Amino acid sequence: MNAFAIEAVFRREANQVLATLIRLLRDFDLAQEARQEAFAAAIEQWPTAGIPDNPRAWLIHIGRNKGIDAIRRRTALHDKLTDVQYQTELEAQFAPLTEADDAAFGDDCLRLIFTCCHPALNIEAQVALTLQTICDLTTAAVARAFLVSETTMAQRLVRAKKKIREANIPYETPAATVLDERVDGVLTVIYLVFTEGYAVTVGAELVREELCREAIRLGRLLDVLLPNRAEVKGLLALMLLHDARRKARVTSSGDIVLLEDQDHGLWDQTQIAEGLVLVEQALRTPLRVHPYAVQAAIAALHAQAPHHDATDWPQIVGLYEVLIRLQPTPVIELNHAVAVAMVDGPARALALLDSLDARHAMADYHLFHAARANLLQRLARNSEAADAYRAALAATKVEPERRLLERRLHALT
Numbered sequence: 001m002n003a004f005a006i007e008a009v010f011r012r013e014a015n016q017v018l019a020t021l022i023r024l025l026r027d028f029d030l031a032q033e034a035r036q037e038a039f040a041a042a043i044e045q046w047p048t049a050g051i052p053d054n055p056r057a058w059l060i061h062i063g064r065n066k067g068i069d070a071i072r073r074r075t076a077l078h079d080k081l082t083d084v085q086y087q088t089e090l091e092a093q094f095a096p097l098t099e100a101d102d103a104a105f106g107d108d109c110l111r112l113i114f115t116c117c118h119p120a121l122n123i124e125a126q127v128a129l130t131l132q133t134i135c136d137l138t139t140a141a142v143a144r145a146f147l148v149s150e151t152t153m154a155q156r157l158v159r160a161k162k163k164i165r166e167a168n169i170p171y172e173t174p175a176a177t178v179l180d181e182r183v184d185g186v187l188t189v190i191y192l193v194f195t196e197g198y199a200v201t202v203g204a205e206l207v208r209e210e211l212c213r214e215a216i217r218l219g220r221l222l223d224v225l226l227p228n229r230a231e232v233k234g235l236l237a238l239m240l241l242h243d244a245r246r247k248a249r250v251t252s253s254g255d256i257v258l259l260e261d262q263d264h265g266l267w268d269q270t271q272i273a274e275g276l277v278l279v280e281q282a283l284r285t286p287l288r289v290h291p292y293a294v295q296a297a298i299a300a301l302h303a304q305a306p307h308h309d310a311t312d313w314p315q316i317v318g319l320y321e322v323l324i325r326l327q328p329t330p331v332i333e334l335n336h337a338v339a340v341a342m343v344d345g346p347a348r349a350l351a352l353l354d355s356l357d358a359r360h361a362m363a364d365y366h367l368f369h370a371a372r373a374n375l376l377q378r379l380a381r382n383s384e385a386a387d388a389y390r391a392a393l394a395a396t397k398v399e400p401e402r403r404l405l406e407r408r409l410h411a412l413t
Helices: 003-025 028-049 055-074 080-093 108-116 123-133 139-146 150-166 180-198 209-225 230-243 269-284 291-304 313-326 330-344 346-359 366-378 382-395 399-412
Strands: none
Touching: 003 028, 003 055, 003 108, 003 123, 003 209, 028 055, 028 150, 108 123, 108 150, 108 180, 108 209, 123 139, 123 150, 123 180, 139 150, 180 209, 180 230, 209 230, 230 269, 230 291, 269 291, 291 313, 313 330, 330 346, 330 366, 346 366, 366 382, 366 399, 382 399
């Protein structure tokens, strides 16, 4: 049995297996331990027995049994009657899975996201908990995403899991009457799942394709669940249009290919066509324009350009100005400045970055330093540009980005 085939199954099924085990065992940490034991059993048995026809169901079945065994050991010194009742409930909850989803409401990953995005938790806890479970990020990686220490993030995650357990928050997609109060958190989480796949925060690779696919799949489910919602269609369009360029973004050796150098022939035209339709639908929705729809419209302009020089940069600048009014974040201001450089030149853009740096602490954000270095280089201020590249190198934790910055610094110096 090919070890790569087993690893591919694990990568494909890990999120769904964990989500279902959390629902069945009602305990985040126990479910993670049970999944690890199920994977260990698969590594031991599959090389000789072969990969099952339904590996997800196999892994969940083994993981559930491992979890029940752990519960038996844990409750051995406690009330036996309660233990028996709990085990009976677990037995009743589990049924063999099929490859097809039960329905939009039957998807365990979507259930888990709605559980993590319960209004009893603050938005930061919602996002952090989902990044750890759905994205399978380590506590250290989640801490880096929030710019806090690993110890601080570990404490926050423990508190969030405890609150879900003690408040008896159900692992289910909520009734339609209360969906609205959670949808913003769910959209934020799905987009962060996609972002972590599209541009990882740490590691040897730039892209985690399985996370991009999972986020798009969840976005499609949410679009079925909440039709005619501008924010849902806008987010789905945004993910499809960005993901359409995935094959052109990295060389065969894993190096970054910048947008201006990408081969448009590698872009997925089917995804682009679907994304363009969704953008139009999102912008036609009679309610207020949503930031995701505006971001998707910007991505659409990039996708429609026959080549980089033909990009409609003035319209992109205008859309970023709309986006800044709707969602004034430092990252959006940074992207706006980069677009301004393509219209008004690097000096104007550099002034915007200096203003941004004066209002927000950007020292730890490598893309700010990289953008600033590029503008300084275009202005022939090479010594300052080199310093900015070094600052970007000090802040980045992704190897392909590090290699790109090192090449630029080497060429400059």
